[in-house]
Amino acid sequence: GLVWNSKEGHYLLVSDEQYQHQASIFIMQDEGIVSARLSLLDQSGEKFPDDLESISIDGNFVYVLSSLSHNKHDRLKTKRKKLMRFKYHKKRASEQQSVDLYAVFKRLSKQSSNSNLVQFLKQAIAEHSLDIESHIVLNNDLYMGFKSPFMDKKKVLIMKIADVNALFAGAIPSADIWLAITLPDPETA
Secondary structure, three states: OEEEEOOOOEEEEEEEEEEOOEEEEEEEOOOOOEEEEEOOEOOOOOEOOOOEEEEEEEOOEEEEEEOOOOOOOOOOOHHHOEEEEEEEEOOEEEEEEEEEHHHHHHHHHHHOOOHHHHHHHHHHHHHOOOEEEEEEEEOOEEEEEEEEOOEOOOEEEEEEEEOHHHHHOOOOOEEEEEEEEEOOOOOOO
8 A cells, every 4th residue: 555645745655564574664755765664563562563455644643454354374363453543753653543443343243233234244254254455544434445255246345434533432433335336247348
Protein backbone atom coordinates (compact mmCIF):
# COMPACT_ATOMS: atom_id res chain seq x y z
CA GLY A 1 0.00 0.00 0.00
CA LEU A 2 0.99 3.58 -0.62
CA VAL A 3 -0.45 6.88 0.62
CA TRP A 4 0.54 10.52 0.16
CA ASN A 5 0.97 12.51 3.38
CA SER A 6 0.42 16.13 2.36
CA LYS A 7 1.34 17.47 5.82
CA GLU A 8 4.79 15.84 5.68
CA GLY A 9 5.25 16.13 1.91
CA HIS A 10 6.10 12.48 1.27
CA TYR A 11 4.57 9.06 0.73
CA LEU A 12 4.21 6.29 3.27
CA LEU A 13 4.74 2.83 1.83
CA VAL A 14 3.80 -0.41 3.62
CA SER A 15 5.60 -3.64 2.96
CA ASP A 16 4.73 -7.07 4.27
CA GLU A 17 7.51 -9.40 5.39
CA GLN A 18 9.58 -8.89 2.22
CA TYR A 19 12.08 -6.53 3.90
CA GLN A 20 14.27 -8.41 6.41
CA HIS A 21 11.35 -10.81 7.06
CA GLN A 22 9.28 -8.19 8.88
CA ALA A 23 6.50 -5.78 8.01
CA SER A 24 7.65 -2.20 7.58
CA ILE A 25 6.47 1.32 6.89
CA PHE A 26 8.81 3.38 4.76
CA ILE A 27 8.97 7.10 3.99
CA MET A 28 9.33 7.64 0.25
CA GLN A 29 10.05 10.93 -1.50
CA ASP A 30 8.40 12.14 -4.73
CA GLU A 31 11.28 10.78 -6.78
CA GLY A 32 10.62 7.25 -5.53
CA ILE A 33 13.58 7.28 -3.16
CA VAL A 34 13.01 5.58 0.20
CA SER A 35 14.54 7.89 2.78
CA ALA A 36 13.64 6.27 6.10
CA ARG A 37 11.79 3.49 7.87
CA LEU A 38 9.38 4.09 10.73
CA SER A 39 9.97 1.87 13.73
CA LEU A 40 6.66 1.10 15.37
CA LEU A 41 5.98 -0.95 18.48
CA ASP A 42 2.65 -2.16 19.77
CA GLN A 43 1.56 -1.68 23.38
CA SER A 44 3.31 -4.86 24.52
CA GLY A 45 6.61 -3.70 23.02
CA GLU A 46 6.54 -6.25 20.20
CA LYS A 47 7.30 -5.23 16.66
CA PHE A 48 4.09 -4.54 14.82
CA PRO A 49 2.47 -6.21 12.79
CA ASP A 50 2.71 -9.12 10.35
CA ASP A 51 1.35 -9.17 6.82
CA LEU A 52 0.56 -5.48 6.37
CA GLU A 53 -1.77 -5.03 3.43
CA SER A 54 -2.78 -1.40 3.30
CA ILE A 55 -2.31 2.10 4.64
CA SER A 56 -4.51 5.21 4.73
CA ILE A 57 -4.66 8.62 6.37
CA ASP A 58 -7.73 10.26 7.85
CA GLY A 59 -7.41 13.47 9.84
CA ASN A 60 -4.23 13.33 11.89
CA PHE A 61 -4.02 9.53 12.03
CA VAL A 62 -2.24 7.04 9.80
CA TYR A 63 -3.98 3.64 9.67
CA VAL A 64 -2.37 0.31 8.76
CA LEU A 65 -4.16 -2.99 8.46
CA SER A 66 -3.02 -6.60 8.46
CA SER A 67 -4.67 -9.21 6.26
CA LEU A 68 -6.35 -11.17 9.10
CA SER A 69 -5.48 -14.29 7.09
CA HIS A 70 -4.19 -17.60 8.39
CA ASN A 71 -0.60 -18.43 7.47
CA LYS A 72 0.48 -21.41 5.38
CA HIS A 73 0.38 -23.59 8.53
CA ASP A 74 -3.30 -22.60 9.05
CA ARG A 75 -2.47 -20.49 12.11
CA LEU A 76 -3.72 -16.96 12.70
CA LYS A 77 -1.00 -15.05 14.52
CA THR A 78 -1.99 -12.26 16.90
CA LYS A 79 0.05 -9.81 14.84
CA ARG A 80 -2.11 -10.57 11.77
CA LYS A 81 -5.34 -9.60 13.53
CA LYS A 82 -4.73 -5.91 13.97
CA LEU A 83 -5.81 -2.54 12.75
CA MET A 84 -3.38 0.08 14.01
CA ARG A 85 -3.36 3.84 13.97
CA PHE A 86 -0.78 6.39 14.99
CA LYS A 87 0.24 9.98 14.52
CA TYR A 88 3.72 10.96 13.48
CA HIS A 89 5.82 13.96 12.69
CA LYS A 90 9.32 13.91 11.20
CA LYS A 91 9.70 10.13 11.37
CA ARG A 92 8.54 9.95 14.99
CA ALA A 93 5.34 8.05 15.81
CA SER A 94 3.09 8.96 18.71
CA GLU A 95 -0.37 8.10 20.08
CA GLN A 96 -0.10 4.56 18.78
CA GLN A 97 -3.23 2.41 19.20
CA SER A 98 -4.32 -0.99 17.93
CA VAL A 99 -7.53 -2.99 17.77
CA ASP A 100 -7.92 -6.76 17.44
CA LEU A 101 -10.09 -6.60 14.33
CA TYR A 102 -10.51 -10.37 14.23
CA ALA A 103 -12.14 -10.26 17.69
CA VAL A 104 -14.38 -7.44 16.45
CA PHE A 105 -15.45 -9.60 13.48
CA LYS A 106 -16.23 -12.51 15.81
CA ARG A 107 -18.42 -10.22 17.93
CA LEU A 108 -20.14 -8.86 14.85
CA SER A 109 -20.81 -12.39 13.60
CA LYS A 110 -22.85 -12.97 16.76
CA GLN A 111 -24.40 -9.55 17.31
CA SER A 112 -24.94 -7.81 13.99
CA SER A 113 -28.48 -7.35 12.72
CA ASN A 114 -27.29 -7.59 9.10
CA SER A 115 -27.90 -11.25 8.18
CA ASN A 116 -25.74 -11.17 5.01
CA LEU A 117 -22.83 -9.75 6.97
CA VAL A 118 -23.30 -12.31 9.75
CA GLN A 119 -23.35 -15.15 7.21
CA PHE A 120 -20.23 -13.80 5.48
CA LEU A 121 -18.29 -13.42 8.75
CA LYS A 122 -19.35 -16.80 10.14
CA GLN A 123 -18.29 -18.52 6.91
CA ALA A 124 -14.95 -16.67 6.78
CA ILE A 125 -14.13 -17.45 10.41
CA ALA A 126 -15.21 -21.12 10.24
CA GLU A 127 -13.35 -21.81 6.98
CA HIS A 128 -10.26 -19.76 7.93
CA SER A 129 -10.72 -17.96 4.61
CA LEU A 130 -10.79 -14.36 5.85
CA ASP A 131 -8.33 -12.23 3.86
CA ILE A 132 -8.42 -8.42 3.65
CA GLU A 133 -6.59 -6.90 0.70
CA SER A 134 -7.22 -3.17 1.16
CA HIS A 135 -8.77 -0.50 3.34
CA ILE A 136 -9.38 3.20 3.59
CA VAL A 137 -10.47 5.31 6.53
CA LEU A 138 -12.56 8.19 5.24
CA ASN A 139 -14.43 10.67 7.43
CA ASN A 140 -13.95 8.40 10.46
CA ASP A 141 -15.44 5.35 8.69
CA LEU A 142 -13.41 2.23 7.83
CA TYR A 143 -13.94 0.54 4.46
CA MET A 144 -12.27 -2.86 3.89
CA GLY A 145 -11.95 -4.80 0.65
CA PHE A 146 -11.87 -8.58 1.07
CA LYS A 147 -9.80 -10.86 -1.12
CA SER A 148 -11.71 -13.82 0.31
CA PRO A 149 -14.09 -15.37 0.91
CA PHE A 150 -16.36 -14.57 -1.99
CA MET A 151 -20.07 -14.04 -1.43
CA ASP A 152 -22.25 -16.33 -3.54
CA LYS A 153 -19.04 -17.70 -5.14
CA LYS A 154 -18.62 -14.69 -7.42
CA LYS A 155 -18.86 -11.44 -5.44
CA VAL A 156 -16.10 -9.63 -3.59
CA LEU A 157 -17.13 -7.63 -0.58
CA ILE A 158 -16.43 -4.16 0.75
CA MET A 159 -17.40 -3.84 4.39
CA LYS A 160 -17.95 -0.54 6.22
CA ILE A 161 -17.44 0.02 9.93
CA ALA A 162 -18.81 3.36 11.09
CA ASP A 163 -17.04 5.53 13.67
CA VAL A 164 -13.46 4.31 13.86
CA ASN A 165 -12.86 6.51 16.92
CA ALA A 166 -15.51 4.53 18.83
CA LEU A 167 -13.94 1.27 17.60
CA PHE A 168 -10.58 2.28 19.08
CA ALA A 169 -12.36 3.30 22.29
CA GLY A 170 -13.65 -0.29 22.63
CA ALA A 171 -17.26 0.14 21.46
CA ILE A 172 -19.04 -2.55 19.48
CA PRO A 173 -19.12 -1.01 16.02
CA SER A 174 -21.91 -0.64 13.55
CA ALA A 175 -20.98 -2.57 10.41
CA ASP A 176 -22.57 -3.23 7.04
CA ILE A 177 -21.83 -4.64 3.65
CA TRP A 178 -21.12 -1.40 1.82
CA LEU A 179 -20.79 -2.98 -1.60
CA ALA A 180 -20.72 -6.47 -3.15
CA ILE A 181 -19.10 -6.50 -6.58
CA THR A 182 -19.82 -9.31 -9.02
CA LEU A 183 -16.64 -10.33 -10.77
CA PRO A 184 -16.87 -11.52 -14.37
CA ASP A 185 -16.00 -15.13 -15.09
CA PRO A 186 -12.50 -14.94 -16.63
CA GLU A 187 -13.36 -17.78 -19.00
CA THR A 188 -16.40 -16.03 -20.44
CA ALA A 189 -15.36 -12.37 -20.11
